[in-house]
Amino acid sequence: MDRALRLLSAATAAGMFLVLVMGAAVTNTGSAEGCGRSWPLCNGQFVPAFTVATAIEYSHRAVTGIESVLVVVLAVVMLMLWRADREVQILAPLMVVTLVLQAGLGGAAVMVPQSPAVLASHFGVSLVAFAATFLSAAYVFAQTRSHTGSGRRTGRGREEQPVPAAFRRAVLGTGVYILLVVYLGAYVRHAGVSLACVDWPLCNGQVVPSLEGATGVVFAHRLAALGAMLLLGWLMRSARSVGVGFGPAAHAFGLSLLQSFSGALVVWFRLDLFSTLAHAGVMALLFASVCVLVRRALLPRGSPLGAARRTKPRLEPTSA
Template identity: 45%
Template sequence: MGKRLYGLALAAAIGMGLVLLMGALVTKTGSGDGCGTDWPLCNGKFVPAYTIESMIEYSHRFVTAIVGLFVLATAVGAYMKLRHSREALMFAYGTLFFTVLQAILGALAVIFPQSDAVMALHFGFSLLAFSSALLLAVGLRTGAYVPKGMEAPGGPRGSRPEADTVMSAGMRKWIWGAAVYSYIVVYVGAFVRHTESSGGCLGWPLCNGQVVPPLTGATGIAFIHRIAAVILLVVIVIIAYKASRPEGGSRLLRNAAQWALVLTVLQVFSGASVVWTLSSDWYLLTALVHVVLISGLFGVLCYMSVLAWRSVRPTGGKNRSA
């Protein structure tokens, strides 16, 4: 479909992942006020003062702007090359929309103080932009958007592996439910960060030495996030088990479910490591690893959701992409 377009989509996906990571770094280091209330300038200057907070905040803005150009170029390229595929355009335009939306929300947060609940949405929109970019890049890599009848004989890009995905209606509901629920878990986690509630539950797996602590203040917020993460783990285990059965679906779905299970287990333990390192120099690293893992998990669940969606689409149609 074009190496340049794939390169742009891949750069946009990697860039949005970096934006997610840097946004978490801004929050964890308390650098959100590093540039005062100025935007796009930093404390009234184009080149900010060399303080840690201002450099972290301003570098986040700079990277977001550069990645935004990649996202825009990808959207334009998709319009020129992939107009036959509504799915590809949806991902390309979705990436652009959520990138702009999270940038606007970030700018408003600098100029006008926002509530923690609203700021948690900033991470959520960035995650949606990352996932859309990732899905577009994966689709281009696997040849999912090659017009029907133009597939190259042989080779990984001509085989249309996604088109062979078959799954039951029950499996589709589990996958779609898990994707939506995981976004809720991510939002609660972002809310924990922005309210600085990580210390509300000391110790793991118990919370302050209790099975069920008082659900008030930071303790309640952190404990709810833990319970939500455990429920997500149970849901992913069920999906992975169903996918592993002979009637569960294709090899593609089975592999994706296995990746989702691995990432879910890792993010649970990374969440525990965040608690264990709260008072150490390792805290920032463990917190960023936690963000990377949950972002990867959400991306895999979104990919599985797309596979579920493709499995119920009609096999014909002018604008169908495999």
């Protein structure tokens, strides 16, 4: 039973990551209208005639449909087993709500032309949906491993100590800030101005370019991304000193460096599909790592709020 739960949660998180990357592929290949203006059907058909754009858009919708089933099943199972746990009360509804919102924004984008601001929000919601499934999978894996009497691993002693309020605020603020950076980056892509700065790390051969029009928007995104990287570096050092969340903070900082490099590849290779998908995929992993850090800061292991309480006896694994 435990193995099945782990498999379900891992498949759900991996599926949401695939949905996000496939959505980026739809955007970066110009396949958003591959199914015309019909939704959820494709060109008014359940199985449409083949074109490359249609295949990309249709496969994205098909995977999203399968993922929807996985999300609902995982949410129901988590609520059945751990509905008394505050984390489950947050994560299970969040998975479902963001999935519905994500699908709704995607459908609206197909049926009615949307502004870059609305399209960018679609990617932001997709990131939150992936983070929710990622945290849910981490929760399931923690619950189905070795347990203490309280139903949760105690972990190392340093995870039990109180988390300074200032550190909590810094982590939460960084999470919100990074989500805004993501939104700005998605806006740049959907507005079609990604190459307003034709080189990297300079912008049109200048350290500080003209801040008018598209160039100003792209340069603002670069500055915001640099700020996020510096914040994550500072949080990594702070996490080590307070003894909470150093692992996810280090992962997030490392991924921010990789994200910066993938952003450079987008410019150097002039929106090559691999570089744009890498940029979106690394961003998803980065945001998930930040969300793990937020969870560690707000609901540290051993705290009353984070303590898991099963509503029924735990089922032992049927196999090793």
